[in-house]
Structure formats: C-alpha cells, structure tokens
Amino acid sequence: MSDREAQALTDTRALAAQCLADVALGGASLRECLKPAQARLSDPRDRAFLTALASEGARWWLRFDKALDLLLDQPLRKRDPALHALLVLGLVQLEILQLPPHAAVAATVEATRALQRGGFAKLANAVLRRWLRERQALNARLDRDAATRSAHPRWLIDSLHQDWPEHADAILAANNVPAPPMLRVNARRTRREDVIATLMQAGVETTAHPFLCDGLTLSANTDVTRLPGFADGHFSVQDGAAQIAADLLDLHDGQRVLDACAAPGGKACHMLERADIELVALERDPARAASIEGNLRRLGLHSEVRVGDAGDPATWWDSKPYDRILLDAPCSATGVIRRHPDIKLHRRAGDIAQLAREQLRLLAALWPLVAPSGRLVYATCSVLHAENDSVVAAFLAAHADASPQVFELPVGHHAGAGWQILPGEGGLDGMYYAVLEKCG
Numbered sequence: 265m266s267d268r269e270a271q272a273l274t275d276t277r278a279l280a281a282q283c284l285a286d287v288a289l290g291g292a293s294l295r296e297c298l299k300p301a302q303a304r305l306s307d308p309r310d311r312a313f314l315t316a317l318a319s320e321g322a323r324w325w326l327r328f329d330k331a332l333d334l335l336l337d338q339p340l341r342k343r344d345p346a347l348h349a350l351l352v353l354g355l356v357q358l359e360i361l362q363l364p365p366h367a368a369v370a371a372t373v374e375a376t377r378a379l380q381r382g383g384f385a386k387l388a389n390a391v392l393r394r395w396l397r398e399r400q401a402l403n404a405r406l407d408r409d410a411a412t413r414s415a416h417p418r419w420l421i422d423s424l425h426q427d428w429p430e431h432a433d434a435i436l437a438a439n440n441v442p443a444p445p446m447l448r449v450n451a452r453r454t455r456r457e458d459v460i461a462t463l464m465q466a467g468v469e470t471t472a473h474p475f476l477c478d479g480l481t482l483s484a485n486t487d488v489t490r491l492p493g494f495a496d497g498h499f500s501v502q503d504g505a506a507q508i509a510a511d512l513l514d515l516h517d518g519q520r521v522l523d524a525c526a527a528p529g530g531k532a533c534h535m536l537e538r539a540d541i542e543l544v545a546l547e548r549d550p551a552r553a554a555s556i557e558g559n560l561r562r563l564g565l566h567s568e569v570r571v572g573d574a575g576d577p578a579t580w581w582d583s584k585p586y587d588r589i590l591l592d593a594p595c596s597a598t599g600v601i602r603r604h605p606d607i608k609l610h611r612r613a614g615d616i617a618q619l620a621r622e623q624l625r626l627l628a629a630l631w632p633l634v635a636p637s638g639r640l641v642y643a644t645c646s647v648l649h650a651e652n653d654s655v656v657a658a659f660l661a662a663h664a665d666a667s668p669q670v671f672e673l674p675v676g677h678h679a680g681a682g683w684q685i686l687p688g689e690g691g692l693d694g695m696y697y698a699v700l701e702k703c704g
C-alpha cells in the first residue's frame with residue numbers, strides 16, 4: 265500500500281491492522297503508531313475501538329500469530345504484513361474482545377477491501393470461519409506451549425520463573441489484563457475530593473487510592489486529556505506505583521533536588537507539587553526534555569530542565585551537592601507490560617545485561633553528587649532482579665558510604681536492599697525502589 269493510500273484509510277479495523285503490522289512486524293512503538301491513526305478518526309468511540317484493537321493485537325500477538333500457522337497453508341506475515349495483522353485482529357475480536365462472531369467476521373472481510381486487499385476477502389472469511397468451527401481444538405493446541413498460552417516471549421517467561429517462582433504465573437496473567445489509567449491530583453491546584461466530584465458530574469467514576477494520598481483510580485478507560493480540569497493542571501496521568509517515588513524521597517522545602525532521568529517529567533512534577541524544592545530535571549534526549557517543559561507549564565510548576573547524560577556529570581553539574589537524587593533509570597519496562605503490551609514484542613533477552621551495566625554506571629556516577637546525609641532513590645519499572653536488587657547489591661559492594669534504608673510498602677515484596685511491587689499488586693504497575701543514604 266502506498267503512503268497516500270495508507271493516509272486515506274478510515275476503516276477502524278484496517279487502521280488497526282496497519283498499526284499492528286508496523287508494531288509487531290516492523291518494530292515500531294504502539295504509542296507512536298496510534299497517534300497518526302487516531303487523527304484519522306473523528307468519532308471518539310472509533311478512536312477508543314482502534315486503541316483497544318491495536319493494543320489487544322499487540323498483547324496477544326504471540327498467540328494468534330502462531331494460530332495463523334495452523335490455519336494458513338502459506339504464511340502471510342512476510343508477503344503481506346497488514347493482511348496478516350488483520351487476520352490476527354479477527355481472532356483477537358473473536359477470542360479476546362468476544363465480539364459477536366458474525367459481526368467480527370463480516371467487518372474483518374470488509375476491512376480487506378479498505379486495505380485494498382479485496383482479492384483476499386474470501387480467504388479472510390474462510391480462515392475466521394474455520395477458526396470458529398475448530399476453535400476448541402485449536403485453542404487446546406495453542407495452550408500446550410507456555411509461550412502461546414500466555415502470549416509472552418519464552419526468555420521472559422523463563423526469567424520470571426527464575427526470579428519470582430511463586431509469582432510468575434500471576435505476573436503473566438496481570439500483564440494480559442489492560443489497566444485503566446490512574447491519576448495524580450495536583451495538590452497545589454486542587455483537592456482530591458473536588459476532582460472526584462467534578463469528574464463524577466462529567467459521568468466519570470473515580471475512587472481515591474487507599475494508600476496514595478494523591479492517587480485516583482478511574483473505573484474505565486477514557487481520554488484523560490479531554491476531562492474537565494486536565495487542561496487546568498488539576499491532575500495528571502500517572503500510575504500509583506510511580507507516585508511512591510515522591511514519598512520515598514522525603515522532600516522538604518528548600519532542598520536541592522536532582523531528577524536524573526526526568527522525561528516526560530511525571531515524578532519531577534509530583535515532587536514540585538509536594539514541596540518548594542529547587543529542582544533540576546535532567547534528560548539525555550532533547551525531544552523528551554521538551555515534553556517536561558510542556559507538563560510543567562500545564563501544571564503551573566517551575567524547574568530547571570537540562571539536557572545531558574546523567575552518567576557524565578562533568579558536562580552539566582554545577583558542583584553543588586544535592587540533598588535528594590531520583591534515579592528513575594532506563595530499564596526493560598517489564599513491570600508496565602499491561603499498559604505497553606508491545607514491550608513483549610520488542611524487548612530481547614540480550615537487552616537485560618546491557619541495561620544493568622548502564623544502570624550501575626548511572627548509579628556510580630551520580631553518587632558523588634549526593635550531599636552528606638543526603639538520599640538517592642533508585643527506581644525502575646522492571647521486575648527483573650538483574651536490573652534491580654543485583655544492581656543495588658553491586659553498587660553497595662563498591663560504596664562503603666552508602667547505607668540502604670529498610671522500608672516496607674502496603675503491597676509488594678522485599679527484594680535485596682529494596683522493595684518490589686509486581687504488576688497488578690494493589691492495582692499498581694510493577695516497580696522497584698531502593699533508598700540509599702550517604703553516611704554523614
């Protein structure tokens with residue numbers, strides 16, 4: 265399909281198929297692919313359906329991509345990625361979204377025409393009807409293998425069983441359940457009960473999180489940017505697990521604070537909502553650094569935003585120590601798969617050792633910048649020991665002046681010197697934290 269033809273697409277399933285092909289077979293990011301596709305749909309219900317289709321397609325790709333090998337004589341994934349993805353989405357509509365079979369089949373057949381693949385309408389019809397006739401036996405075959413049963417890559421299933429033998433199945437299950445967005449109320453602009461009331465009036469049900477004082481859980485998925493109060497900076501989208509960083513930092517007015525890996529600024533803004541601190545928000549990627557500025561503006565907050573490599577302070581540090589440093593390190597993001605299911609498709613086993621080396625490099629480079637009696641909070645949204653307790657243990661072995669602070673949260677597990685929340689626990693994303701204090 266030419267770029268012009270792709271741009272003319274308005275059929276939701278055809279758009280989702282194009283997106284899914286780019287994500288699953290072209291290595292593109294789901295979030296990035298969805299943006300231009302969304303812009304082609306005017307009805308919010310169509311946009312919501314597009315997001316659900318493409319997201320569930322990515323989440324279940326590793327199952328239904330293999331299902332097509334059982335249904336097709338000749339695989340299509342290389343010859344015609346968009347058509348292949350459309351058939352995967354047909355199976356996702358039947359098995360995961362549980363749409364009425366005749367509607368799912370008819371709309372998928374129709375979408376072959378929108379994709380300029382009308383010649384394959386009969387094939388699409390035959391493949392989906394065969395699935396419906398044989399679904400029990402075919403599902404049983406797919407369930408025999410852990411990778412197709414759970415729709416996760418084998419290396420990740422193995423790592424989870426190794427690191428969390430008693431919790432691995434629960435983690436895999438949690439990753440396969442989409443989670444509605446959580447909100448963080450901006451305590452400088454409003455109160456949580458007022459946000460609940462305003463959203464209730466707009467027909468959106470929310471509940472106050474039981475142990476996060478700024479957290480709100482939405483009962484269903486919605487476009488948060490269109491909710492009353494969002495443009496005025498009354499709240500932001502942020503999972504509750506990420507909101508714990510501000511508590512662990514133990515912020516007080518007047519402190520000098522560094523957020524070393526700051527974009528898009530979720531935790532940086534939360535810190536500024538909590539206390540009158542002097543914050544430097546550092547980010548290596550200039551485009552992502554610009555997104556911090558946008559969030560600060562909307563929320564009415566102020567911080568210095570610097571572009572630089574946290575692992576090379578000589579290029580950006582003014583030599584004045586920080587009372588607090590947050591290192592929210594780049595990681596495998598294996599704790600947030602439920603929100604970003606394309607991580608299953610893009611992350612490779614070999615990435616983990618490389619990430620762990622980078623995490624240790626950043627931790628060691630930032631430690632000299634912590635003031636005596638100051639505190640560094642190490643965070644990742646990974647659930648793998650190699651990026652979490654192993655990194656912190658290696659760091660502690662080489663830094664006698666670092667003292668890990670023992671703490672417990674209402675959900676999660678001790679993990680070496682830190683604490684691990686696993687995906688879905690307490691309704692939260694997976695997140696690891698360690699709190700390190702510098703001996704004064």
Ligand SMILES: C[S@@+](CC[C@H](N)C(=O)[O-])C[C@H]1O[C@@H](n2cnc3c(N)ncnc32)[C@H](O)[C@@H]1O
Pocket residue numbers: 506524525526527528529530531532546547548549552572573574575592593594595626
């Ligand atoms: C996990 S995200 C941070 C999320 C952020 N703390 C928040 O709450 O919104 C990690 C960020 O670190 C940035 N990054 C990666 N390596 C870096 C480095 N060496 N120095 C500074 N920033 C880095 C990435 O571009 C990415 O924006």
